[in-house]
Amino acid sequence: MLDVVVFFFLLGVAARLAGSDLKLPEALYETLAIYLLLAIGLKGGIELSKQPIGALLPQVLACMTLGFAIPFVLFPLLRMLKLAGPDAASVAAHYGSVSVVTFAVATAALARAGIAYESHAALWVAVMEAPGIVAGILLARLAARRDAGAASTRWGELAHDVLLGKSVLLLAGGLAIGAVAGEAGTAPIKAVFVDPFKGVLALFLLELGLVAGARLTEVKRFGAAVIVVGLAAPPLLGLAGAALGWVLGLSAGGVALLATLAASASYIAAPTAMRIAVPEANAALSITAALGITFPFNIVIGIPLYIALAQRITP
Amino acid sequence: MTTTARHPKTLLVIVAEAALEKTLVRDARERGAQGWTVAEVHGASLEGVREGTWEADRTIELKFICEAAVADAIADHVIATYAKHYAVALYFADVRVLRPERY
Numbered sequence: 001m002l003d004v005v006v007f008f009f010l011l012g013v014a015a016r017l018a019g020s021d022l023k024l025p026e027a028l029y030e031t032l033a034i035y036l037l038l039a040i041g042l043k044g045g046i047e048l049s050k051q052p053i054g055a056l057l058p059q060v061l062a063c064m065t066l067g068f069a070i071p072f073v074l075f076p077l078l079r080m081l082k083l084a085g086p087d088a089a090s091v092a093a094h095y096g097s098v099s100v101v102t103f104a105v106a107t108a109a110l111a112r113a114g115i116a117y118e119s120h121a122a123l124w125v126a127v128m129e130a131p132g133i134v135a136g137i138l139l140a141r142l143a144a145r146r147d148a149g150a151a152s153t154r155w156g157e158l159a160h161d162v163l164l165g166k167s168v169l170l171l172a173g174g175l176a177i178g179a180v181a182g183e184a185g186t187a188p189i190k191a192v193f194v195d196p197f198k199g200v201l202a203l204f205l206l207e208l209g210l211v212a213g214a215r216l217t218e219v220k221r222f223g224a225a226v227i228v229v230g231l232a233a234p235p236l237l238g239l240a241g242a243a244l245g246w247v248l249g250l251s252a253g254g255v256a257l258l259a260t261l262a263a264s265a266s267y268i269a270a271p272t273a274m275r276i277a278v279p280e281a282n283a284a285l286s287i288t289a290a291l292g293i294t295f296p297f298n299i300v301i302g303i304p305l306y307i308a309l310a311q312r313i314t315p
Numbered sequence: 316m317t318t319t320a321r322h323p324k325t326l327l328v329i330v331a332e333a334a335l336e337k338t339l340v341r342d343a344r345e346r347g348a349q350g351w352t353v354a355e356v357h358g359a360s361l362e363g364v365r366e367g368t369w370e371a372d373r374t375i376e377l378k379f380i381c382e383a384a385v386a387d388a389i390a391d392h393v394i395a396t397y398a399k400h401y402a403v404a405l406y407f408a409d410v411r412v413l414r415p416e417r418y
Contacts, residue, residue: 014367023368026355026367028369029368029369157337200339207369210368211368211369211372214366214368267371268369268370270369271370271371272334272370272371275332275334275371276334276335276338279397279399279400282370284363287371
């Protein structure tokens with residue numbers, strides 16, 4: 001049985017494919033995104049307040065390394081699918097970075113199944129957003145190094161945009177507030193940031209369903225390659241994430257979450273960053289794979305698979 | 316009657332992907348633009364439909380009122396730098412303003 005929030009996503013997809021005029025106001029979409037990021041950060045931060053942060057350093061470094069490594073593994077495979085250099089680099093960056101909403105759906109699924117996970121997992125999300133994007137840009141630069149006309153990367157500006165972009169800022173900000181204020185300090189805002197979380201997630205997924213539905217109609221434009229990428233990358237990367245979680249000695253829930261993060265593809269931070277840093281890449285191709293195919297795959301099929309896998313490999 | 320005198324200036328309108336906003340504004344300022352307005356829009360071009368439903372799909376309309384030479388410099392730069400890889404639309408219009416020193 002699918003988690004109830006996933007039905008909202010499917011409703012959005014169906015509405016879009018049926019040509020409904022349903023549309024969430026832009027301002028609401030923004031508000032929901034801000035809420036989700038802050039709420040996820042806060043939840044992780046409250047857990048951080050209960051343990052020494054230094055002890056988590058190996059986990060943090062391992063997560064960042066995984067995010068950075070994913071594009072380098074994917075890039076040659078994407079080139080084999082006959083993707084052009086910049087396109088392959090851009091798609092690889094999307095998969096190296098992570099999807100916060102996929103993570104949120106996975107935590108909801110774990111909670112419903114009664115499987116415990118490391119409550120500071122939001123920290124992993126916060127540190128896994130940027131490394132994949134940096135790796136993707138490096139790959140694009142390496143692929144274009146013979147191209148004399150290739151634009152130089154403004155790394156300073158890019159770092160500013162990615163690290164102070166709303167997703168990392170709000171996640172990290174929520175983590176910090178939660179860590180400083182602790183369980184007691186955040187109790188007064190629990191009614192807003194904790195209890196309604198799942199309802200808000202459902203509403204956000206309805207909107208994402210509408211957006212993903214629009215991308216689905218684009219699949220035809222790119223042919224089989226985008227379908228292969230969108231469906232094959234998540235299980236492959238999910239295995240890598242689960243393996244890393246196992247090495248780190250995480251709980252079953254933690255392994256499932258790390259697998260989910262590895263398998264997920266960014267559709268907020270990465271598209272904007274790659275659009276500026278690698279303009280010659282086809283933005284629609286990456287978005288169609290990440291949001292049109294991989295995101296629905298992960299929330300409907302992938303997450304239950306990663307959870308089952310995690311339960312098998314953890315004691 | 317001085318306050319009602321009309322002075323000719325050029326209005327340059329650039330419709331582009333929202334991801335370009337920062338760089339377009341920076342480039343325009345470097346070429347002498349003193350002010351600008353930005354609005355979010357949605358629409359379509361030869362490159363396809365942009366509905367503006369989420370971050371990566373947004374489109375902006377940037378307006379500059381400036382000297383004709385400044386508008387030309389900005390437009391030439393935008394075409395040379397961005398038109399190859401980004402969806403960009405540009406047009407000019409002659410406008411008249413009341414306080415010419417502001418543009």
